[in-house]
Amino acid sequence: MLKYSTYRSIYKETPRVDPIENRFSSVRMISSLFMTKAFRQANLIKVLMILMLVVSGFTVVGNVFASSIAQVKHQEKIVVVERGDTLWSIALKNKPSDMRTVVYIEGIKQYSGLENSSIQAGDILSLPIY
Incomplete structure (x- = not known):
């Protein structure tokens, strides 16, 4: 080695x-x-x-x-459903101009406690004010 x-x-x-x-x-x-x-x-x-x-x-x-x-001010508008009204027509009359109608309908359903989109004449709906 x-x-x-x-x-x-x-x-x-x-x-x-x-x-x-x-x-x-x-x-x-x-x-x-x-x-x-x-x-x-x-x-x-x-x-x-x-x-x-x-x-x-x-x-x-x-x-x-x-x-x-x-944006939600936690204010609401009360609307009585008349004959021939739909959520779509109510949303078109009351939604802000820059908001989609589908989004406003979801707000109506949430504020009013509706489980689906069916409404009848005489129902009272709470509409959110944005």
Whole structure:
């Protein structure tokens, strides 16, 4: 057996690193990045702007989804069903101009506690006011 050898591998040898030491070295590297003056001065403004955009984006999205619920004023109009009336005709007369008739009919059914679309003359309906 040879005591000394001149053998060199053609493959790169990766040094074995203790996982705990490797974890701490990456923490040191990241903390040194954040502690440089260049990062603190130049990139701090960029990071704050991105953070502000993200927060305002969530605010806008929240307002968009909340606005459909906030439109209802919890007021209602009482209508007595006459002969020949249908939910469709009642909805066409009373719905806002920018609302689909089908959506308003669902609101009428919900406010009036109707399980289906059948109504009869003399029924009292509660119409939502948007």
